[in-house]
Amino acid sequence: MSTTEIAAPATPIAWVEAATQAGGRRRRVPLPRWARRLVGPLLLVAVWQALGSLGVTSAQVLAPPSAVIHAAWELGRTGELGANLLASLQRASEGLAIGVAAGVVLALVAGLFRLGDDLVDSSMQILRGLPVLGLLPLVIIWFGVGELPKVALVAFGTLFPVYVNTYAAIRGVDGRLVESGRAFGLGRAGLIRYVILPGAVPGFLVGLRFALTASWLVLVIAEQLNATSGIGYLMNQAQSWYRTDIIVLGLLIYGLLGLVSDALVRLLERRLLVWRHGWSA
Amino acid sequence: MTAAVIASGLRRDYGTHRVLAGVDLTIEPGEFVALLGRSGSGKSTLLRAVAGLDPDYQGGVRVPARRAVVFQDPRLQPWLRVLSNVLLGMPKARDLGRRALAEVGLAGRERAWPATLSGGEAQRVALARALVREPDLLLLDEPFGALDALTRLKMHDLLRQLCARHRPAVLLVTHDVEEAIVLADRIVVLSADGRLDAGTTVDLPHPRRRDTTEFGALRGELLGALGVTEAT
Numbered sequence: 039m040s041t042t043e044i045a046a047p048a049t050p051i052a053w054v055e056a057a058t059q060a061g062g063r064r065r066r067v068p069l070p071r072w073a074r075r076l077v078g079p080l081l082l083v084a085v086w087q088a089l090g091s092l093g094v095t096s097a098q099v100l101a102p103p104s105a106v107i108h109a110a111w112e113l114g115r116t117g118e119l120g121a122n123l124l125a126s127l128q129r130a131s132e133g134l135a136i137g138v139a140a141g142v143v144l145a146l147v148a149g150l151f152r153l154g155d156d157l158v159d160s161s162m163q164i165l166r167g168l169p170v171l172g173l174l175p176l177v178i179i180w181f182g183v184g185e186l187p188k189v190a191l192v193a194f195g196t197l198f199p200v201y202v203n204t205y206a207a208i209r210g211v212d213g214r215l216v217e218s219g220r221a222f223g224l225g226r227a228g229l230i231r232y233v234i235l236p237g238a239v240p241g242f243l244v245g246l247r248f249a250l251t252a253s254w255l256v257l258v259i260a261e262q263l264n265a266t267s268g269i270g271y272l273m274n275q276a277q278s279w280y281r282t283d284i285i286v287l288g289l290l291i292y293g294l295l296g297l298v299s300d301a302l303v304r305l306l307e308r309r310l311l312v313w314r315h316g317w318s319a
Numbered sequence: 320m321t322a323a324v325i326a327s328g329l330r331r332d333y334g335t336h337r338v339l340a341g342v343d344l345t346i347e348p349g350e351f352v353a354l355l356g357r358s359g360s361g362k363s364t365l366l367r368a369v370a371g372l373d374p375d376y377q378g379g380v381r382v383p384a385r386r387a388v389v390f391q392d393p394r395l396q397p398w399l400r401v402l403s404n405v406l407l408g409m410p411k412a413r414d415l416g417r418r419a420l421a422e423v424g425l426a427g428r429e430r431a432w433p434a435t436l437s438g439g440e441a442q443r444v445a446l447a448r449a450l451v452r453e454p455d456l457l458l459l460d461e462p463f464g465a466l467d468a469l470t471r472l473k474m475h476d477l478l479r480q481l482c483a484r485h486r487p488a489v490l491l492v493t494h495d496v497e498e499a500i501v502l503a504d505r506i507v508v509l510s511a512d513g514r515l516d517a518g519t520t521v522d523l524p525h526p527r528r529r530d531t532t533e534f535g536a537l538r539g540e541l542l543g544a545l546g547v548t549e550a551t
Binding site: 214215217218219220221222223224228232233236237239312313314315 | 370371372387388390392394396397398399400407408409432433434448452
């Protein structure tokens with residue numbers, strides 16, 4: 039074996055430790071990340087409290103956090119909070135159940151049958167352009183001022199996100215998977231069961247997420263009109279008495295409900311979409 | 320015994336473009352035929368017609384009812400575990416499915432999700448899914464095209480063993496001349512104008528080594544038929 043002489047470079051090579059180019063080692067920060075992320079919001083609450091305590095903002099403009107907590111405790115003690123929360127939850131879940139079920143059924147009809155597609159999808163694409171809250175006067179004429187108009191509004195508001203996303207997911211199922219299913223002897227029913235429906239689940243979950251957000255959004259408005267119970271009613275009543283503590287409390291509860299429902303969908307996703315990441319069940 | 324595939328005067332047009340212009344192809348039971356052709360020559364079109372995935376051809380294609388396809392991509396249903404994928408459309412044959420998985424070297428992976436498999440493993444599942452149906456005709460559409468070179472060599476061995484054991488008639492569509500020579504009993508070439516040549520019988524003993532003169536000569540001949548000349 040022969041070796042080739044390699045000419046020495048004219049200038050000597052400057053050697054460095056590879057890691058130094060990554061900007062040196064990271065300095066350790068004593069607090070974990072989640073704790074550091076909490077500092078910002080806590081600071082915000084502290085400033086908000088200070089503004090109230092120092093009399094910069096009056097309680098009639100914006101009640102301080104301490105007043106909000108106090109209001110929560112008071113309303114909780116009398117049972118007013120629980121009853122109204124329950125009323126809101128009931129409306130939201132009834133409306134959601136109707137809206138989601140109708141959205142899924144319509145998406146199946148439009149997604150799986152050509153005739154259904156021609157009949158349903160065009161109408162749905164037109165109707166989904168309507169602002170849900172614009173329906174309010176009509177809904178009141180149709181359903182009066184009881185529970186029904188609120189539930190109906192939530193159902194309308196949740197129907198479209200579920201429909202649009204589920205329909206798109208059914209239509210978007212990988213044609214190659216359908217073809218391979220067919221090549222291995224799946225009939226129409228088998229294709230729907232083993233290929234199309236499971237393939238549409240991720241899209242449906244996206245729709246469900248939008249629907250949950252929409253349900254609270256619609257409910258906030260619906261409950262401030264002609265309601266005799268619910269979080270929105272509580273806030274509306276508080277407005278007459280300049281009780282900003284209760285208004286802020288209502289807002290916080292709506293926010294919390296949004297967070298909780300989002301977490302529920304994520305839990306559902308973990309269960310239904312195990313195959314995506316290969317988590318073992 | 321009658322032939323496993325008889326295609327006669329098979330034609331297929333896409334709009335005004337004629338892809339297959341009267342193809343005659345006969346495959347005997349147990350025979351391994353490789354179909355070579357340049358990309359876009361209509362190899363896959365021919366295979367899809369034989370597989371029954373394309374209803375719009377003209378001419379006659381007689382095929383056995385029991386046939387199975389392996390595509391270039393594994394096309395496993397991502398939401399079904401490996402065993403359920405193998406048994407797609409035949410859910411009551413769990414033991415058969417397990418045996419098929421063992422045959423392709425994936426015993427114990429029955430409950431794995433497709434997303435956790437490597438490319439080679441996924442393609443072996445696809446192979447098991449085809450084999451478990453005991454097909455009289457096995458259709459392979461560039462099944463190893465997406466695999467790395469090392470995995471491809473292993474898959475060639477595996478496929479040869481499986482075919483020797485189960486003896487289905489095989490139609491392998493490929494653009495890899497060496498793959499065709501290593502595996503096939505007979506090689507047919509699809510020309511750019513959509514016609515098949517008479518076919519070349521491969522008379523080399525198995526396992527076929529790529530470094531023999533006969534192999535090289537055959538490769539040169541086939542490359543010539545495909546309109547490619549190798550640089551020397």
